[in-house]
Amino acid sequence: MRNYGRVDQNHNKAIHAEIADRLGYLLSGEPSPPLDQIRGQKQQVMRFQAMEQETTDPLAARLLQDIISEMEAELREQVDRLVAERHERTDQVPN
Numbered sequence: 001m002r003n004y005g006r007v008d009q010n011h012n013k014a015i016h017a018e019i020a021d022r023l024g025y026l027l028s029g030e031p032s033p034p035l036d037q038i039r040g041q042k043q044q045v046m047r048f049q050a051m052e053q054e055t056t057d058p059l060a061a062r063l064l065q066d067i068i069s070e071m072e073a074e075l076r077e078q079v080d081r082l083v084a085e086r087h088e089r090t091d092q093v094p095n
Contacts, residue, residue, distance in 0.1 A: 012057045019063050038078050045071045 045068060052064040 012055060012060060015051050015055050015057070015060050015064070019060065019067060038075065038082070041071065041075055041078075045075065 048064055048068050048071065052061055052068065055061050055064065
């Protein structure tokens with residue numbers, strides 16, 4: 001039972017590190033990534049959702065929920081932007 005607490009503590013530390021990394025990215029104001037990175041970001045959203053389910057720290061779970069919401073909103077905006085750009089390009093092609 002003693003080792004379980006240590007493993008759980010290490011797991012929560014890893015989740016806290018992921019949260020800090022993601023918060024740093026969100027606050028950096030970097031430009032939107034290209035299509036390949038959007039695919040990677042979708043995988044990252046799924047990874048954060050899995051971490052949310054696994055964490056036993058209520059604060060970490062709440063932060064993960066907020067980060068996931070931000071990531072999903074950012075992902076939707078990027079996809080919408082790409083669709084609009086493609087639509088513009090097809091409108092500009094002469095018949």
